[in-house]
Amino acid sequence: MFEEVGTTIDGDMIINVGPQHPATHGVLHLVITLNGETIKKVEPHLGFIHRSIEKMCESLSYRQFIYVTSRMDYLSAHINNHACALCVEKGLQVEIPPRAQVIRVLMDELTRIASHELWWGAMAMDLGAFTPFFHAFRERESINDIMEETCGARLTMNYMVPGGVMQDLHPNFQKRTKEFLQLYKRKIHEYDELVTGNIIFQNRMKNVGYLSAEDAVSYGCSGPAARGSGVSCDIRKIYPYEIYDKLEFDEVLETAGDSFARYMIRIREMQQSIRIIEQLIDNIPEGDFQTKTKAVLKLPKGEFYTRVETARGELGVYIVSEGGTTPYRIKFRSPGFSNLSVLDHIARGSKLGDLVAMMGTLDLVIPDIDR
Amino acid sequence: MFITKYIKDVYNGVKSLLVGMKRTLYYFTHHKEIITQQYPDNRDTLVLPERFKGEVVMPHDENNEHRCTGCQACELACPNGTIKVIFKNELNAEGKKKKAIDKLVYHLELCTMCNLCIEACPSDAIKMAQTFEHSVFDRNELTKILNNPGSKIMDGVE
Numbered sequence: 414m415f416e417e418v419g420t421t422i423d424g425d426m427i428i429n430v431g432p433q434h435p436a437t438h439g440v441l442h443l444v445i446t447l448n449g450e451t452i453k454k455v456e457p458h459l460g461f462i463h464r465s466i467e468k469m470c471e472s473l474s475y476r477q478f479i480y481v482t483s484r485m486d487y488l489s490a491h492i493n494n495h496a497c498a499l500c501v502e503k504g505l506q507v508e509i510p511p512r513a514q515v516i517r518v519l520m521d522e523l524t525r526i527a528s529h530e531l532w533w534g535a536m537a538m539d540l541g542a543f544t545p546f547f548h549a550f551r552e553r554e555s556i557n558d559i560m561e562e563t564c565g566a567r568l569t570m571n572y573m574v575p576g577g578v579m580q581d582l583h584p585n586f587q588k589r590t591k592e593f594l595q596l597y598k599r600k601i602h603e604y605d606e607l608v609t610g611n612i613i614f615q616n617r618m619k620n621v622g623y624l625s626a627e628d629a630v631s632y633g634c635s636g637p638a639a640r641g642s643g644v645s646c647d648i649r650k651i652y653p654y655e656i657y658d659k660l661e662f663d664e665v666l667e668t669a670g671d672s673f674a675r676y677m678i679r680i681r682e683m684q685q686s687i688r689i690i691e692q693l694i695d696n697i698p699e700g701d702f703q704t705k706t707k708a709v710l711k712l713p714k715g716e717f718y719t720r721v722e723t724a725r726g727e728l729g730v731y732i733v734s735e736g737g738t739t740p741y742r743i744k745f746r747s748p749g750f751s752n753l754s755v756l757d758h759i760a761r762g763s764k765l766g767d768l769v770a771m772m773g774t775l776d777l778v779i780p781d782i783d784r
Numbered sequence: 785m786f787i788t789k790y791i792k793d794v795y796n797g798v799k800s801l802l803v804g805m806k807r808t809l810y811y812f813t814h815h816k817e818i819i820t821q822q823y824p825d826n827r828d829t830l831v832l833p834e835r836f837k838g839e840v841v842m843p844h845d846e847n848n849e850h851r852c853t854g855c856q857a858c859e860l861a862c863p864n865g866t867i868k869v870i871f872k873n874e875l876n877a878e879g880k881k882k883k884a885i886d887k888l889v890y891h892l893e894l895c896t897m898c899n900l901c902i903e904a905c906p907s908d909a910i911k912m913a914q915t916f917e918h919s920v921f922d923r924n925e926l927t928k929i930l931n932n933p934g935s936k937i938m939d940g941v942e
Contacts, residue, residue, distance in 0.1 A: 476861070476900065477861070477863035477900065480896060480898040480900070481863070544808055551819060554819070562835065564835070565833070565835040565836050565837040565897075565899060565912065566837050566897060569896070569897075571898045571899060574903075579903065583833075583835065603807055606803045606806070606807045607808075608804075610800045610803060611801070611804055612793075612797040612800045613797075
């Protein structure tokens with residue numbers, strides 16, 4: 414057992430960050446052993462926001478369980494729903510119409526931008542800069558408006574259903590999205606002016622929280638956290654789903670492995686998402702937005718696994734079916750959990766003040782870790 | 785050289801700070817680009833999109849008639865047990881007993897606005913309303929009966 418307060422026998426101080434702490438973005442509890450101001454050990458304690466989503470899904474039908482997954486990684490709710498819908502479609506062996514595929518990819522990329530915008534603002538706020546938060550939310554707000562108009566909700570959309578999407582695109586969607594692209598291009602230089610080029614910010618990010626490529630692989634990191642170390646792990650490129658193999662975009666890679674590299678990955682990834690949206694926004698094919706599926710969905714007996722690239726990394730959905738209307742077992746492989754596990758490794762030996770920068774660039778979403 | 789590097793660092797540091805400061809000053813002087821909405825004050829002019837998922841309602845026409853047949857599709861589609869259909873027996877024009885809905889109970893406190901009941905309804909009897917201020921003082925007020933008292937099913941809806 415560990416002590417949660419006081420000092421260890423070696424004279425090291427133990428402090429608690431969280432569960433209620435502004436820098437943890439949720440209810441994450443870190444027990445940190447300190448020698449002076451140098452971190453000797455970081456021990457994350459989980460479970461404060463555990464809602465047993467996996468067990469809950471076992472009692473819901475294949476149409477119903479998708480809405481729960483919006484509550485896992487709430488910043489990329491669309492992509493979570495997408496992964497579940499893909500897995501059910503794999504079991505049912507239905508093809509979804511091309512219009513639905515394009516709508517799904519458009520929504521995914523808009524969500525990815527919105528998620529990275531929030532991360533950018535929140536991370537700068539952790540490091541003491543308050544203004545960027547509002548700049549980020551201005552762009553994010555226009556994405557939320559698009560979502561609100563088409564999906565009817567701003568955060569927990571439940572828009573992807575097995576067989577396609579729930580409703581057709583709103584007539585204003587193309588106009589609003591083009592307006593957003595214009596706004597984004599007009600404002601993107603502010604990000605660099607305010608944060609990226611700032612000397613204080615760079616000194617706090619560079620050479621902080623170094624993660625080597627080997628460690629990134631052995632700890633199971635994915636997404637921007639691993640790509641910052643030069644590990645090529647973009648699911649959209651290596652295991653393309655929907656129409657990603659027909660699209661032109663680059664997998665963003667940095668080799669430095671420090672916090673600044675992970676920061677730059679996300680900034681550049683937003684521009685790649687913009688590129689994808691620009692390719693698709695004028696080429697949305699006509700046709701159905703949903704294939705006709707049976708009223709009661711029954712998956713054949715067996716195991717099904719799909720994975721998608723969320724804004725934080727690889728999300729895997731594993732369904733075991735016994736042939737009934739509800740899944741026998743569901744397992745989500747969430748990116749946040751694996752990315753958190755590396756925190757202890759990269760934080761050892763660095764100063765306590767840098768822990769915030771490391772946590773910020775790992776982009777932890779606590780409901781995604783606990784589920 | 786150490787001195788040149790030091791001066792260069794200071795110069796770059798001050799420059800980067802001023803660049804960021806300029807951006808802040810720009811918004812300080814350009815009020816028109818600020819997009820803040822004064823929320824509780826602009827309540828009268830606030831327009832929510834028509835697809836916004838606020839709460840489930842059952843539209844009635846001027847004769848106090850709804851389109852709900854009581855098929856329980858919404859009750860089955862709901863993941864949280866939000867909707868409960870209670871039946872009664874009614875005499876139709878020919879004097880035969882006919883099943884009709886007595887109450888369609890809707891628990892707003894359990895609802896997650898997932899839209900699955902609206903998708904499941906075969907006769908478009910329910911829809912989502914654009915309300916969002918759901919706070920009440922007593923939780924019993926959140927349990928609602930969607931059909932009006934004395935309402936009937938519309939003619940021609942099966």
